Structures are given as structure tokens and as C-alpha cells.
Amino acid sequence: MIKNIFKNFVSKSATRPYPIEVRPGFKNARGELDNKVSECTLCGICAKKCPSQCITVSRKENLWELNPFACVYCGICVDACPKSCLVHYTEHKKPARVKTNLVLKKEISPKLKVVANA
Amino acid sequence: MSKTIVPFGPQHPVLPEPIHLSLTVEDEVVKEAVPAFGYVHRGLEKLAEKRDFHQMIQVVERVCGICSMIHAMCYCQGLEHLMKVEVPRRGQFLRVIWSELHRIHSHLLWLGLYADAFGFESVFMQFWKIRERIMDINEATAGNRVIVSVNQVGGVRRDLSPSKCDWILDELNHVEKEVKALESTMSNNYTVKKRTVGKGILTREMAYELGAAGPTLRASGIAQDMRQLQYEAFDELDFEPVVETDGDAFARGLVRFKETIQSIDLVRQAIARLPQGDTFVKVKGKPEGEVVQRVEQPRGECLYYIKANGTKFLDRLRIRTPTFANIPPLAAMLPGMELADVPVLILSIDPCISCTER
Numbered sequence A: 001m002i003k004n005i006f007k008n009f010v011s012k013s014a015t016r017p018y019p020i021e022v023r024p025g026f027k028n029a030r031g032e033l034d035n036k037v038s039e040c041t042l043c044g045i046c047a048k049k050c051p052s053q054c055i056t057v058s059r060k061e062n063l064w065e066l067n068p069f070a071c072v073y074c075g076i077c078v079d080a081c082p083k084s085c086l087v088h089y090t091e092h093k094k095p096a097r098v099k100t101n102l103v104l105k106k107e108i109s110p111k112l113k114v115v116a117n118a
Numbered sequence B: 001m002s003k004t005i006v007p008f009g010p011q012h013p014v015l016p017e018p019i020h021l022s023l024t025v026e027d028e029v030v031k032e033a034v035p036a037f038g039y040v041h042r043g044l045e046k047l048a049e050k051r052d053f054h055q056m057i058q059v060v061e062r063v064c065g066i067c068s069m070i071h072a073m074c075y076c077q078g079l080e081h082l083m084k085v086e087v088p089r090r091g092q093f094l095r096v097i098w099s100e101l102h103r104i105h106s107h108l109l110w111l112g113l114y115a116d117a118f119g120f121e122s123v124f125m126q127f128w129k130i131r132e133r134i135m136d137i138n139e140a141t142a143g144n145r146v147i148v149s150v151n152q153v154g155g156v157r158r159d160l161s162p163s164k165c166d167w168i169l170d171e172l173n174h175v176e177k178e179v180k181a182l183e184s185t186m187s188n189n190y191t192v193k194k195r196t197v198g199k200g201i202l203t204r205e206m207a208y209e210l211g212a213a214g215p216t217l218r219a220s221g222i223a224q225d226m227r228q229l230q231y232e233a234f235d236e237l238d239f240e241p242v243v244e245t246d247g248d249a250f251a252r253g254l255v256r257f258k259e260t261i262q263s264i265d266l267v268r269q270a271i272a273r274l275p276q277g278d279t280f281v282k283v284k285g286k287p288e289g290e291v292v293q294r295v296e297q298p299r300g301e302c303l304y305y306i307k308a309n310g311t312k313f314l315d316r317l318r319i320r321t322p323t324f325a326n327i328p329p330l331a332a333m334l335p336g337m338e339l340a341d342v343p344v345l346i347l348s349i350d351p352c353i354s355c356t357e358r
């Protein structure tokens, strides 16, 4: 016991003074989810596979929407995406005061639009 | 003195989760304990009607956070049985590695809470400090700290590289050293003994008759562990159930303490014998039929009943969790005990109420 007490005096603290010092995320950790929307084809596979159904894809409005507060960070969508445009950052999402969805709009070039309309 | 009924819980400082006990007390001595449930029911089994059988993996993982990997593994084993797929050997070993890591961190969490229940704060802090390493291993290998999401029907979704394996072994050496440093505290300390020895005795016969499960059962001298069924890679690993014979709270603590060290050894064995090959097989088709699957969770035997009808939605999913089996033994061990010992005894069965109510 006495030995332990003295050891605790000289040893390093077991905790980090978060948020001043933040541990970097591990490689391959499933942190914040993002979509490189320019590569996304809005196929909707991620929305269909997601177990918590927190992704909505609208082809009409070219929107890809995620509710990051309903997401359980399982990575199913990332594995399923045929374009590999979904990414998990290794850092976790920061806490927020207001819950907002991540809404990404895919910009379709005018040329492409014409082709699509034709 | 006449009888008084003391309501214990659902909100109580010692309870991490809500359970209510009506304690009939006479002179500070408990005469009768009647448990009541229903505070955290989430209807997860019913969700099987809305989520397809692949998505249900992520749902059953949330039945119990702390043994999420083992829940998902049991569910996947059931479906693999129905769909007649065999998980590749490497996948089976990886499942053992992650499930034993889960057992270690669950037991470490419990050992901390248990110490906290009888007021031994520094031991609580020590165990939780050690547990961080296991959580880091989980995050670095599987992606998430607690709910690791590594299972899929047909195998596991992640692989371990040789360098990762070496790192895990290195971390486990630290964990083992730190856990063993607390061995004398858990087995020989005056405070620990004073609060736990001879409290809440569950005899071998009572444990058997009341259907206790897991460490609660093994602390009463019955060597029964579902890992003896040799599911996944357990047929190749050297494993003997940890048994104690006293049946009191102290023995239950010791069983879990020794199992922590045993699980560290099992992970080492699994990594040493990890074969090469695929980690999963692709599954096609839909499950059909009925199956009952059993695995050993940190808290005891867990049972899954799955009824599938050939569509992507299951007909019925029924989960019997170990705490459910341990509630009758708890109600039987409380009479005759002092009111002040009730928190320690409730903790001694390692109650997981969210699991029980699902």
C-alpha cells in the first residue's frame, strides 16, 4: 500500500487533460463520417443498408443527407458504397449544442444535365 | 421490530441500470426480496420485423453494449447454421480474439464497480484504468471502442495484421501485469474480505435448482461454461472453466478475476495459432428454419432462438440473457443478509438489466 502511494506521487497521470490534449485517433478507427460527394452517384445503396436508417438520398434534388446523431458508426455504408466515396475520419465527431444533419449537395455540371435530360 | 418494506431502486447510487427490489426488512435484516422489471425495455426483438437479418446484427449488438461482440457472434452463428455456411478458420479465431477481449473488459468493468459498491474507490479506479488499454485495442483493431461491429453473417469484417497482433500481445502483457498487481487486493485484503466473505451464499444445489448462469454458477462449484461446447475456435484452445466452491460474493469476485487472466491467456493462444486464410465467406440467399444457439458471455450462458421464413425479415427472434437466469438466485441469496450488504450482493451477480429487458 505505502509503496503504491509513493508510486502514484511520481508516476504519470493516468488521464489526459481533455480537451487541451486530445489523443490522436487510431488508424482505421470509425470516427466522423463524411462523403466525398463529387464522386457519389446517389445510388442509395448506403441508405438501404444502413441499420439505423440515418442516410437519406434524394436523386431529384441531388442531395445526400446524414443524421450524424442517429448514426451508430458501424461502417456498413462505408463497406457497401460501390464508389468508395464514404470515409470515416479517425477523429470522433465533436459534441454540438444543436443537432444538425450533414446535407451535401452534388453539383451536376450543366453539360451532364443536358445529357441526363435528353 | 415489525416488518418494514424498503424500496430499493430503480434509482440507486450503486445501480448502473434500473432494477427495483421490494425488500421486506426486519431489524435491518432482509427477510424477503421481490424484484420488479420494466424500466429499460426497448423492444429490440420486435425490431426484427423492420430490419433485415443483416441489419439485425447491429441491433443485437445493442442488446448489451459491454458484450456486444458476443451477442452478434451468437446471432451470426445461428444464421450461419440456418444458411449452412461455414466460417473460415481464420474468421473463427478472430471471433475468439475479439470475444475474449470483450470478456476481459467486461470483467474489468465489473471488478471496478464491485469494488465501488463496497466503497473501495482506489481499486475501482485501478481496474478502470487497466480497462482503457483493452478499449484502445478494440478501437485500433475493430474501429470502435465498445460496440465493435466486427461480425457479419459468414465471418468477420476486419482482419488483424501481424504487427497488430504483436502490439496486442504487448498491450496484454501490460494488462496482465497490472491486473496481477491487484490480485492480493482481491483475494487477501481486509476490506474486501470483510464485505464479501460469507455474504450471499448460493450453495451448489441452490445454484443448480435456480438455474444460475456464468460466474455466479461457477462460484458455487459447478464447472459449466458454454465455451466447453467448443464453438468457433475453442476446440483448438486449452481451456478449463474457472471454479470456486464457496458460493459467496467473494468467490464470485475471484471467479471473475481469474477469468480475466484466463481470457488474456486465451487471446494469446488464439493469436499464436491464428491460421492464414480468408476471414469470411460470402453468403447468398435467405435463412429458413429454426435454431437455438448458445454462447458464453461474461455474465453467463446466452441463448438465441431464431425463426426464419425464407424472407429477409426474421419471423421471431428471442434472446435469453444471462442476467435473466441470475435473478432468481439473487432473490434467493438476499434473505438473511443485512440491508447494507444488499448493494454488494446485487452487484455480485453482475446484473445487466438492459440485456434482461432488451
Ligand code: SF4
Pocket: A035, A039, A040, A041, A042, A043, A044, A045, A046, A047, A057, A080, A081, A082, A083, A084, A085, A086
Ligand atoms: S452508396 Fe456511395 S455512391 Fe451510392 S449513394 Fe451512398 S455514398 Fe453515394
Ligand code: SF4
Pocket: A033, A049, A050, A051, A052, A053, A054, A055, A066, A070, A071, A072, A073, A074, A075, A076, A077, A078
Ligand atoms: S456508419 Fe452505420 S449507422 Fe452510420 S450511416 Fe453508415 S451504415 Fe448508417
